[in-house]
Amino acid sequence: MNIAMPTNLAVGYKSPSQRARVVTEGWATEELYCPACSQDRLTPTPPNTRAVDFECRRCLQLYQLKGKSSAFTGKVIDGAYKTMMAALMSDTAPNLLLLHYSVTAWTVANLLLVPAFAFPPSAIERRKPLAETARRAGWVGCFIVLPRIPPEARINLVLDGQIMPPSSVRAQYQRLLPLKQIAAQERGWTLDVLNVARSLNRLEFTNEDMYAHSEVLERLHPENRHVTDKIRQQLQVLRDTGFLTHVGRGRWSLA
Ligand SMILES: [Zn+2]
Incomplete structure (x- = not known):
């Protein structure tokens, strides 16, 4: 180039x-x-x-x-x-x-x-x-x-x-x-949760760190009333797709 x-x-x-x-x-x-x-x-x-x-x-x-x-x-x-x-x-x-x-x-x-x-x-x-x-x-x-x-x-x-x-x-x-394999209707959540995780600016973080930002996600998804459940679910999706590593109970690190 x-x-x-x-x-x-x-x-x-x-x-x-x-x-x-x-x-x-x-x-x-x-x-x-x-x-x-x-x-x-x-x-x-x-x-x-x-x-x-x-x-x-x-x-x-x-x-x-x-x-x-x-x-x-x-x-x-x-x-x-x-x-x-x-x-x-x-x-x-x-x-x-x-x-x-x-x-x-x-x-x-x-x-x-x-x-x-x-x-x-x-x-x-x-x-x-x-x-x-x-x-x-x-x-x-x-x-x-x-x-x-x-x-x-x-x-x-x-x-x-x-x-x-x-x-x-x-x-x-x-x-x-791996993100491409997630249905388009679900993928938005995965990307939003990944973006919030990255915005923490930390290599390691906990579920609670993420819940502290649930307001951001509530604003982006006003139709969903179970945002903390959704965060937990998407953290697992991010682990399965290789973006996060599960390091212990409710603790994660960026891959
Ligand atoms: Zn090509």
Whole structure:
């Protein structure tokens, strides 16, 4: 991977957004590899393919690429809320690649991957419907709230201009695969509980440490009245999927 971007592709385009689009797409076509398998290139999808920009010819994974000239932190604007939620529940969402480029140097500053199966529904925030005066009045979009995705599932391909070795990127992706085996309807809970466990910032913790944060989970799952039972159950799921080790009665450590 080379982080220098092919600025020559921008020649002939006047609008900054068009220039940015052809340069980022051109870079991705030349430099992106598949994090899910050993394929060393991704293939652009035909123009106007909805929400999917690249595919892997070997493992058939789909990728959506979003590029911008500032860092991706907090919330990322995405498409229609209903479409995104339906895609998550039917496991048909693409993997998401967030590309932050430096517009002065035309280099890739950061490139982050969130695997398709690692978005908890709690990370999809409904936006306000478009105003009556808008062309698509009433349309409801969504934000992807990055901090609600567990750190394990935010995989850096490039971090502050440093290229991460593809072998370590692929290993991180592989480590997440057990999550894919959990039904989409349950997986949100698993990811949310993992995220809370990571937010404790401790290698070892207890059930009580987790219960102390049950309010956070209650807010994300207002329909569930048995949050402590759910936490206990999901800690076991996280043990079975290799994210946690059970070190004693009600005590856990991050794997
Ligand atoms: Zn692949």
